[in-house]
Amino acid sequence: MKSTEKDRLRKLKIIENNTEITVGLKQNLPIDLQKLINTDENSEYFETLYSGGLTAKVFKLKINNVFYNLKKKRPVISVQGTDGQTSFLNEIERRLDFEIFKKEGDLDFSGIVDTIYASLKNGFIFSPWIEGKIPGDFTKKEIKNLFGTLLNMEKKGLFEWDLCPGNILITPDNKIKLFDFGYCYRFNPLKDYNSEEKDLPVFHMAERFETRNYMQLLLNTEELSGIQHTLKKYRYEKEAAAEIYEEKIYWLEQKKADNDILKFYKNIISEWKNSFVSEETLYNLYKKESFRSYILDAEDDLKGETCTKNTLLKIKKILEISENDYDFIKSSGLLFFGNEKLTKDDFTEKYRTAYEKALKYQIKR
Ligand SMILES: Nc1ncnc2c1ncn2[C@@H]1O[C@H](COP(=O)(O)OP(=O)(O)O)[C@@H](O)[C@H]1O
């Protein structure tokens, strides 16, 4: 059995047995534990509710003139599947990991929110409030800052899957902060590509940021300001990724990582660097990677039945690109997840149906 499958079973057992896991010290809470557990919109220290999530309710609180964040698990998590059902527990386990890493002090985790106190049985995570906003755009420096934190996480054996816009904040002094770890899993960076071990090399740090976040931003840029401007933004993101992946390779070599892992990252970097030589080569890489990300993101939205107008936009793009450039898609290895078995007509049919589905799931929401 794969380690991820074992881990899923382990987590289900913890939930079934109603096991307690805590992070931090109860005495560091600024108010009584029971009072905190009973927090709702009527509490005198209540400020704002961030209720977008399907797993938890997120409150901004003001206690003795200090702002805090309270993430309270919903009685029923409405995300289907084991990963959704265990995501709150998973986040508590990660918060515990980060408190340990911060104490160890060998790597910089200032980009990760602190946990004041968390309790699985009581279903809450209590943290300082991060002053910041969801970034609508990223500079190269900010992307490197984000990738730097993610690299440190990987060095400690953690792989983050969900870098969607709502899971990243940027502070007034332009520092990136991460705080939602529902889908951040353990993996062995010396032997595996991600927490799915060696099965799915398509998923890696820069790909996760691009698929869940940056490719949407670039798609909007394409529509608003044209391809030249888009490629400029794409280029500096790839440069930041290449710089951090060089650091990763250096670390992997020092730690005597498996050869195929080293080779994997070296290949990626050389592909990226080769694309920097001309506008045309950069455009080809953009075409390839954006198409990959549209497919991965659309599949994700369809599976979770969480489609938005962006899902529709991406499926439209998939159809448009495959219509005009099927040979390019095929020769670039972009047909995966069963798509490699389809003819061009079948592929078109599949994503036309997907578009209809995405429309339907949208109406339902
Ligand atoms: N510690 C924090 N400080 C400030 N804002 C936060 C903090 N934690 C979460 N938020 C805000 O609440 C939103 C939802 O929080 P998140 O932990 O991502 O919950 P969910 O699991 O529902 O996605 C975030 O998008 C962010 O805007």
Ligand SMILES: [Mg+2]
């Ligand atoms: Mg979130």
